[in-house]
Amino acid sequence: MTQHVLSSHREIQALKPSGHKTVERFRVSSRHGAGLYIELRGDRVSKRWVYRFRLGNKRPDYVIGTFPSVSLKQAREMHGQAVQLVKQGIDPRYYRAAEVARNTQAWTMQEAYSHWIQHYASSQGRSGYPPTEKTVNQMQRRWRLHLQDELASFRVMDLTRPKLIEVLSTAASKAREEARQCLSLLKALLEYCEDMEQIEESPAATITPKKIKARPSPPKKRFLTLPELRQLLIVLDQGAGRASPSTCNAIKLIIATGARRSEVSQLCWSELDLENGVWTLPGHRVKTRQERRIKLSQYALDVLRLQRQFSHSEYVFESPRKCGAPIGIDVLTRAVKRFQGRDAKEQNLKAPLAHLESFGVHDLRRTVTTAWTDHLDVDKLLADVMIGHSEPRLIATYNRADRWPMQVRVWDRWGETLTRLTSDQHGQGEIAHNTNVIHVQFGNR
Structure with a gap:
């Protein structure tokens, strides 16, 4: 050598x-x-x-x-x-x-996502139940729209924190809340990869919404006062040529029950006991995955009986465009915007509710619970239970009472309130834009 x-x-x-x-x-x-x-x-x-x-x-x-x-x-x-x-x-x-x-x-990010989404869909959450099909679909949509093109081909072990920040910041420039949700998705996915020993430490662990310019929005506070609610109810009764009867009736049922728009839009006749006035929501359709009951007031029953003529399938609020399918939740959202003239880039000031401060469908749930507390003296914990929120764990563990008789009284009295708001004695069905006070008599409590 x-x-x-x-x-x-x-x-x-x-x-x-x-x-x-x-x-x-x-x-x-x-x-x-x-x-x-x-x-x-x-x-x-x-x-x-x-x-x-x-x-x-x-x-x-x-x-x-x-x-x-x-x-x-x-x-x-x-x-x-x-x-x-x-x-x-x-x-x-x-x-x-x-x-x-x-x-x-080593997994690519696409392989990791495929493994994780199956794991996520079958794992119990904080409620003790797997996520709903709707939640899983939202995760799949976020991956497909915001993350897949940029990250799918990367090996998990090669993924870096700067790359994640770059991708999430791009998403935040288009939709801040969506980017924040994408960050949560990636944190969960990469934590799963840690558990599966694909990586030693998640590069997403220390990324915050602030870092990607996707700070959480401040809590929404908008709710409709009774005079504003009366104006909306009258528009819904009249239709105003801006929404189908099924859409208007679905929004009225949200107001009557405080239920989520997805719970109302996919309501089936089989869930209703119209004779006894009870709606039983099965656990798989509830966010908390726990079956719950809603008392249907006379106002709500009238809405449902009126809706009978527009439904020819198992769904109460059947889509007018697609027979046999439920109305879409986005249809309700667009209708509420249309009533306010906010469904285009420039507001239509001739819309019947254009003069009101902007509100959305979800604000109607806040409107209902606020009205129950302010006008019917309902305690906040009971109001939360009635609209399907989870009770604080300690209370749920040590107190199993659901106060159903009290719930029934609240829903019935709320239905009476809604009837009075739209009765002839309050303006012969006309919208009083300048009405600031509405007198509501509730009778004996």
Whole structure:
């Protein structure tokens, strides 16, 4: 073996087999120490890098790679890594084999997402139940719209915090709340990858909404006063040529019950006991995954009986455009915007409710609970239970009473209130824009 030490790319490139030996090795200088060689074989054109090391009583060879696909600089770097492993008593050959196996088994982000969404859909949440189909669909939509194109091909182990911030910041520039939800999705997904030993630490763990300019919006406070609610109810009764009867009736039932728009839009006749005036929501349709009852006031029953003529399927609020399918929740949202003239870039000031401060469908639930508390003296905890919120865990654990008789009285009295708001004695069905006070008599409590 020649003692000449090679130190440049040009020298290595110029090497040729002498023809006297089957295998020839030449020492190559490296700041990491001795042991690095370039090897030539008479039967091969390529040259390969070899590190000869001592581990115990053995002097094995570690093949680093071939020249020129592995340059001199790269060979020296890999030599340095191998030297450090040997100093720790680790055979670099086995370490590299383990790395290759790990890389082969490494998930891409698309594979990780596919594994995680199945796990997420079947795992119990804080409520003790798996997420609803609607929640799972929302997660799938966010991945598809905001994350898939940018992240799907990345290996999980190669994903960096700066890359996540870049992708999420782009999403935040389009929809701040969606970006915040995407951050929550990625944190859950990458925590799952930690558990599955795909990564040691999630790069999303320390990212905050503030970092991606997606601070949570301040809590919404908008609710309709009774005079404003009266104006909306009258518009719903008249239709105003801006929404179908089914849409108007669905919004009225939200107001009558405080139910979520998804609970109302997908309501089935089989859930209703019209004779006894009770709506039983099955657990799979409730956000808390717990079955709950709603007492249907006379006002609500009148809405449902009126709706009978527009429904020809199992769904109470059947889509007028798609037979046999329920009305979409977005239809309700657009209708409320249309009543306010806010369904286009410029507000239509001729819309019947254009003069009111902007409100949405979800604000109607806040309107209902606020009115119950302010005008019917209902305590906030009972009002929360009636609209389907989870009770605080300590109360739910030690107090199992649902105060159903009290709930029934509240819903009945609320129905009477809604009837009075739209009765002839309050303006012969006309919208009184300047009405600031409405007198409501509730009778004996």
